[in-house]
Amino acid sequence: MARIPMPTLAAAVARVQAMDRAQKEQFVDEMFRQQPAMLASFLVQRQMGVCLEKMEFLLEILLVCLQAMRQSGLPWPTITEDDQDRQMQDFLAQAGPKAQGGGFEPVGVNQRYINAHPEKALLAFVLNRLAQWSAKVVPEETDKYVMLAAINLVNCIAFVELPTATQ
Numbered sequence: 001m002a003r004i005p006m007p008t009l010a011a012a013v014a015r016v017q018a019m020d021r022a023q024k025e026q027f028v029d030e031m032f033r034q035q036p037a038m039l040a041s042f043l044v045q046r047q048m049g050v051c052l053e054k055m056e057f058l059l060e061i062l063l064v065c066l067q068a069m070r071q072s073g074l075p076w077p078t079i080t081e082d083d084q085d086r087q088m089q090d091f092l093a094q095a096g097p098k099a100q101g102g103g104f105e106p107v108g109v110n111q112r113y114i115n116a117h118p119e120k121a122l123l124a125f126v127l128n129r130l131a132q133w134s135a136k137v138v139p140e141e142t143d144k145y146v147m148l149a150a151i152n153l154v155n156c157i158a159f160v161e162l163p164t165a166t167q
Helices: 005-018 019-033 036-047 054-070 081-095 111-116 120-136 142-160
Strands: none
Touching: 005 036, 005 120, 019 036, 019 054, 019 111, 036 054, 036 081, 036 142, 054 120, 081 142, 111 120, 120 142
16 A cells, blocks of 8 residues: 555645745755755755756655655654665666666656556656656756656655554
């Protein structure tokens, strides 16, 4: 069962779209305290040569992911850099040499991977946004970093172990 069902995701998308710049800045400040490694996966894009306009696209995805986590009502642990590294390695192993060699495209994620994914709604949202985005930007080598970071956010949300309730 998905941790973030479609209605929760839709509400998160609407909420982020309704935010003005000041509200987004405040949300990023909260994110820094709650999920610093997820924010870092966005911030590191600049060091990898990604232009600010393309980083802004990734920020929107990150904000939706975090808002969806918040609205799910689940007790999310802090997703660590190790969690992110593990998910990236798992994804690259499944995606194969094309993703590892820089030829990654969001539509290249195979159907078997999508069908087996526990967060289908969130993955579909991100893949759809990536496909729309990649169709309208001037392609650059660094686009793969944006795409991989976006998918890795989804995978971290899908596969991080949630705390269990103790009695």
